[in-house]
């Protein structure tokens with residue numbers, strides 16, 4: 001257990017109403033909500049772990065797996081949608097062999113998120129990779145960018 005998570009779990013609680021804030025803090029501490037955190041939170045709040053899992057699966061904000069090393073955010077806001085972001089999503093997911101709702105590659109290198117407007121609509125369609133914004137993308141450009149990062153990882 002990392003120190004940040006340990007700190008989260010040591011904070012005082014008043015009852016079940018603390019479940020969501022605790023899960024949010026656990027996710028901040030680890031980047032996702034680990035199984036270890038789930039059982040520790042259940043024990044701390046004296047509720048069954050199944051209840052914690054129920055809340056986790058209800059809210060899309062919670063991640064149950066670690067983020068990939070490279071974070072790819074693709075805008076799905078209106079301007080980007082109109083200018084082809086669904087094709088960018090398809091190209092990137094296909095390049096990374098992501099399917100079935102998976103957002104992280106099996107090797108843990110990439111996580112792909114679909115995000116609402118980044119506020120850079122004049123650059124639509126937009127993708128942000130590791131915090132850097134790429135605009136006026138085509139599916140081909142997006143695919144090449146991802147491929148380049150993947151190749152650098154395997155050098």
Ligand code: FES
Nearest residue numbers: 075077080117120
């Ligand atoms: S809609 Fe994509 S940046 Fe605004």
